[in-house]
Amino acid sequence: MIEARQLALSLREGAEERKVLRGIDLEVEQGSWLALTGPNGSGKSSLIRTFNGLLSPASGSLAVAGLDLSVPAHRTAVRRSVQIVFQNPEAQTVGSTPAEDVAFGLENRGIPGAELHRRTELALARTGLVSKAEAPVESLSGGERQRLAVACCLALEPELLILDEPTAMLDPAGRRELFMLVRRLRDDGLTVVWVTQRPEELAASARVAVLKDGLLVYDGAPRPLFYDSPWPDTLGWEPPLAVAAGRVLLAQGWPLAELPLTEADLEAVL
Numbered sequence: 001m002i003e004a005r006q007l008a009l010s011l012r013e014g015a016e017e018r019k020v021l022r023g024i025d026l027e028v029e030q031g032s033w034l035a036l037t038g039p040n041g042s043g044k045s046s047l048i049r050t051f052n053g054l055l056s057p058a059s060g061s062l063a064v065a066g067l068d069l070s071v072p073a074h075r076t077a078v079r080r081s082v083q084i085v086f087q088n089p090e091a092q093t094v095g096s097t098p099a100e101d102v103a104f105g106l107e108n109r110g111i112p113g114a115e116l117h118r119r120t121e122l123a124l125a126r127t128g129l130v131s132k133a134e135a136p137v138e139s140l141s142g143g144e145r146q147r148l149a150v151a152c153c154l155a156l157e158p159e160l161l162i163l164d165e166p167t168a169m170l171d172p173a174g175r176r177e178l179f180m181l182v183r184r185l186r187d188d189g190l191t192v193v194w195v196t197q198r199p200e201e202l203a204a205s206a207r208v209a210v211l212k213d214g215l216l217v218y219d220g221a222p223r224p225l226f227y228d229s230p231w232p233d234t235l236g237w238e239p240p241l242a243v244a245a246g247r248v249l250l251a252q253g254w255p256l257a258e259l260p261l262t263e264a265d266l267e268a269v270l
């Protein structure tokens with residue numbers, strides 16, 4: 001789905017040119033889930049903007065959804081296959097109701113009436129918003145508005161869904177709901193790149209990529225990231241509760257069959 005080889009990107013900041021991405025090698029398979037993280041300014045947003053053709057790499061190669069993005073026409077075409085959900089739930093709605101909001105994107109694409117209706121209903125059903133279809137958008141919670149943003153993307157039938165810190169402004173219940181919803185979409189075959197700074201979301205992801213200063217410094221499973229790599233401490237992360245507890249148990253010499261990552265893991269080992 002995504003194949004980046006030695007991807008480099010520079011952006012101009014005043015008179016200065018800044019190397020924002022440096023030699024990124026990354027492959028994401030169709031139907032898989034990648035959690036992408038890194039400190040502020042490490043290049044996460046820039047990297048995902050190369051995936052949908054909004055930014056053009058200075059060098060290296062990039063193919064997304066079967067399109068070689070060195071071809072200018074493909075950079076426009078890829079925007080049909082790659083949809084992005086952003087951080088701010090309030091900044092992503094244009095319609096006055098969820099049904100109108102989802103339909104708006106379809107109208108923009110010139111999707112005709114019956115098909116527009118079918119896709120709108122399906123997208124609202126997949127995001128649990130049928131009962132809110134005609135509610136004023138302002139009456140939705142932050143979590144419901146993020147689900148609406150996902151619905152708008154789904155209606156456009158993307159191959160890749162990117163979410164850029166989608167839970168940053170949500171309460172714990174909204175965060176959990178959104179995470180589980182997108183997990184189900186992945187289970188149904190959608191490829192997902194989930195950008196987050198929340199350690200518990202990294203711990204619940206099978207694969208985590210860590211960016212620092214435009215470099216991909218880690219790409220692998222969360223257990224070695226939290227227990228065997230220097231990155232959580234180097235980057236000053238608070239580990240998830242289960243990892244903090246696991247580290248204490250290890251230090252006290254408890255024989256742990258498996259190092260806990262999530263609260264369910266912790267319950268299982270105690």
Ligand SMILES: Nc1ncnc2c1ncn2[C@@H]1O[C@H](COP(=O)(O)OP(=O)(O)OP(=O)(O)O)[C@@H](O)[C@H]1O
Pocket residue numbers: 011012013018020038039040041042043044045046047
């Ligand atoms: N349009 C731009 N022009 C110039 N420099 C930019 C531009 N956008 C981002 N940058 C710079 O590129 C670097 C990476 O920024 P980017 O937003 O990709 O990081 P990030 O990891 O997403 O950060 P955050 O978590 O704060 O959103 C930063 O140093 C930033 O100042």
